[in-house]
Amino acid sequence: MPASLVISAPASGVGKTTLTLALARAWRKRGLNVQCFKSGPDYIDPAFHAAATERASVNVDSWAMDRSTIAHLVSRGGDADVVLAEGSMGLFDGVAARGVSGTGATADIAEMLGWPVVLVIDPSGQAQTAAAIAGGLRDYRAGVRLAGVVLNRVASPRHEDLVRRALNEAGIKVFGALPRHAEISLPKRHLGLVQAEEQAEIGKLIDEAARFVAEHVDLDAVLHSAGQWSPQTVANGLNVRPPGQRIALARDAAFSFVYPHMLEAWRAAGAEIVPFSPLADEAPDASANVCWLPGGYPELHAGKIAANARFRSGLRAFAETRPVHGECGGYMVLGAGLTDADGISHEMAGLLGLETSFAKRRMHLGYRLAELAAPMPGHQPGARLRGHEFHYSTILAQPDTPLAVVHDATGAVIAETGSRRGHATGTFFHLIAEDR
Known part of the structure; x- marks a missing residue:
């Protein structure tokens, strides 16, 4: 059964995509087959996932899709060693009114599929407060399980130590801490990231992200925290008709x-x-x-x-x-x-x-x-x-x-x-x- 994880955060712009790509490529280099998904309606990130894993990635969306559609889409990960779902915005961020099977929040997908969450936390401008944020996210919804935290953009060893101590006292596992590293910053424009197909050096950038993350994050600990997931057999797939032959x-x-x-x-x-x-x-x-x-x-x-x-x-x-x-x-x-x-x-x-x-x-x-x-x-x-x-x-x-x-x-x-x-x-x- 594939090891399964959701990569999420308290907010947008914290580093979810970079960590997802880095983990996917690092495990790929170890010989593991990695299947990525994107929670929510972002249509740019799946192409980055495909570049990192050499497997097509698709969106899963609790506001727009019913449970059988989501189950059908994620079943493609049944033959993978690792399944990673990258979240959108903050873990519990969705719309006010429920859609087909949820509000569009990443937490909906995590709970629906039983996949544990790895939080990316950027503690810039704070220290122990990062533990309060992580603890609040852990306890906010009973059906969502927190596996642990990766710290991103830590300012110094002293800063890292303060945040780690607070998280440890809160009973939250820290998988690693990433110092600031401009070389793995993904370029952006007004609708989000510059598309993967427009970046000639995307492979090298993902390789550097994987090297950097492997140096600072305990990949084995992250993998051991994953859930063991068995895909459902779904009678009804996508309710989509082609516009023509x-x-x-x-x-x-x-x-x-x-x-x-x-x-x-x-x-x-x-x-x-x-x-x-x-x-x-x-x-x-x-x-x-x-x-x-x-x-x-x-x-x-x-x-x-x-x-x-x-x-x-x-x-x-x-x-x-x-x-x-x-x-x-x-x-x-x-x-x-x-x-x-x-x-x-x-x-x-x-x-x-x-x-x-x-x-x-x-x-x-x-x-x-x-x-x-x-x-x-x-x-x-x-x-x-x-x-x-x-x-x-x-x-x-x-x-x-x-x-x-x-x-x-x-x-x-x-x-x-x-x-x-x-x-x-x-x-x-x-x-x-x-x-x-």
């Missing part, structure tokens, strides 16, 4: 935010995915029967997208007879225009009337529940779709017929309804699952 999928640095479990579900249902690159001025494959533009960073490439006439004309021709759907950045590219950070407006595909601006930035973040008023590829009117929205662009105009009534996690109706016109549809949320 042959799917032209935009895939490059501007169009990369698509959940791995969605692509796997499409393929498992018999669909064929044909990637193309709008940044390379490629049009969707003429033999495809649907085109899907995922989110990404079109705002960073707006000028190039606007100049790529073959892509835009090919997309327009495709949409004359077949459905085209865009998510978030893909939705923005289906629109009439996109204003970049410098205030320069660029003409987009014009399949929808949507106009957006990255110059007028305002964060839009959170879970979304959409009730479709009209069909979109793979889903019929009345379907309840669960997804996640995260972007900084402002809507200047959204003149087309709304695609759905969209609620946030509290049930409030929001303005980002999506649009439809002809064969084109688009949403600002990234689809995670459809309610059964």
Whole structure:
């Protein structure tokens, strides 16, 4: 049975991803097969996990997914030696209203699967108080078991000693302490980490993180603290229908935010995915029967997208007879225009009337529940779709017929309804699952 652990923290930005990647690579170097998962809706981290383990990672999400879906997804770890689930935000952070099987908190996954938690604690600006925080997290929810703590960014040996003593007195195991080390800092941009596929040196960075962590953390003690987990046999898998039999999928640095479990579900249902690159001025494959533009960073490439006439004309021709759907950045590219950070407006595909601006930035973040008023590829009117929205662009105009009534996690109706016109549809949320 695989050894299983959840890597979490009191808050975001503490070092969960770095520790997860380092542990995964260090155990991989020891000859162990490591399977990673991402708790929550972050669509960037799974690619880093795959780079560290050479196994595909997927998201598990208690707000958007039911228990059988989560069980189905994590069952891929049944043949691994070690299973690591990287949390999001703080251990108990989720939304106020319960979703399908929880609030989206990492603690939901830890309790549901019985996986112990390793906390990453950054004691910068404090000492013994770190033990109070760890103790509070340990005792907050009875069904969540704390395995121990890894300290990150300790300032000095004296600082480490103060924190270790306090944690030991609280009965909390310390697996190791990491001093500050700039060489393993992962670069970031406005939507999170710079994507793994954009970093040529990502392998070397993960190797250095693994070396550094192995030097300062007792890897054997961490492994011995893990739970022994046996995957469930699940009758029902993902409730996901592919948008078509042959799917032209935009895939490059501007169009990369698509959940791995969605692509796997499409393929498992018999669909064929044909990637193309709008940044390379490629049009969707003429033999495809649907085109899907995922989110990404079109705002960073707006000028190039606007100049790529073959892509835009090919997309327009495709949409004359077949459905085209865009998510978030893909939705923005289906629109009439996109204003970049410098205030320069660029003409987009014009399949929808949507106009957006990255110059007028305002964060839009959170879970979304959409009730479709009209069909979109793979889903019929009345379907309840669960997804996640995260972007900084402002809507200047959204003149087309709304695609759905969209609620946030509290049930409030929001303005980002999506649009439809002809064969084109688009949403600002990234689809995670459809309610059964």
